[in-house]
Amino acid sequence: MTNEKQLVGEKAAEFIQDGMTVGLGTGSTAYYFVLALAERIKNEGLKIVGVPTSIATAELAQEQGITIRSIDEVEQLDITVDGTDEFDDDLNGIKGGGGALLIEKIVANNSQEIIWIADHTKKVDQLGAFPLPVEVITEGSQQLLRYFEEKGYHPTLRLDSEGNPYVTDHKHYIIDLHLEKITHPYDLAEELIHLVGVVEHGLFLNRANKVIIAEDDAAQIITK
Numbered sequence: 001m002t003n004e005k006q007l008v009g010e011k012a013a014e015f016i017q018d019g020m021t022v023g024l025g026t027g028s029t030a031y032y033f034v035l036a037l038a039e040r041i042k043n044e045g046l047k048i049v050g051v052p053t054s055i056a057t058a059e060l061a062q063e064q065g066i067t068i069r070s071i072d073e074v075e076q077l078d079i080t081v082d083g084t085d086e087f088d089d090d091l092n093g094i095k096g097g098g099g100a101l102l103i104e105k106i107v108a109n110n111s112q113e114i115i116w117i118a119d120h121t122k123k124v125d126q127l128g129a130f131p132l133p134v135e136v137i138t139e140g141s142q143q144l145l146r147y148f149e150e151k152g153y154h155p156t157l158r159l160d161s162e163g164n165p166y167v168t169d170h171k172h173y174i175i176d177l178h179l180e181k182i183t184h185p186y187d188l189a190e191e192l193i194h195l196v197g198v199v200e201h202g203l204f205l206n207r208a209n210k211v212i213i214a215e216d217d218a219a220q221i222i223t224k
Ligand SMILES: O=C[C@H](O)[C@H](O)[C@H](O)COP(=O)(O)O
Pocket: 025, 026, 027, 028, 029, 030, 082, 083, 084, 085, 095, 096, 097, 098, 099, 100, 101, 104
């Protein structure tokens, strides 16, 4: 059986050119991109700088011998390759299932081109079946949970494998909103970002330029 995540990760690595500064996404699909990029660096002598979007990706990139810099050590990025939890026909998406949405969004905002890589399950007609992650500061998180409950957003505080609140790389909590259908993503994004205590949310709207998706055992490129 085809490993779809590996297929699209390897395809995305073909888009990287010598001399580029490259945003390195987070998650089980981005993992394969990082491995494929490291292969190209070893085999072809590409000189690239990677900007990781999480501690986990920074560690992986270092293990693989990729030169890394933080987002504050580069002026801007040529390209970012990242996974996604869902995306629709407009290439709007939900990200943050792996808890890395904050730096992923900062890196995305400073990238000239953004490619998402996805197995076939990630394409949806309407966003929302995947719980929408909202990164919040720890203090006041109970109040935000109550607010979301009252709004009918069906919030849950994300827990780690031991049942404790999940803590992000930047020491925040994540509240997942179980919305099922997001009919007005731009309005929701606007509401969330203005709530005091919310650091960032996982709606990535009008950001990706391309999605590489696995369909029928082949990598298909969807361009905006
Ligand atoms: O926080 C995690 C990121 O947004 C990931 O890119 C997203 O969750 C997709 O991850 P995966 O490729 O593991 O499904």
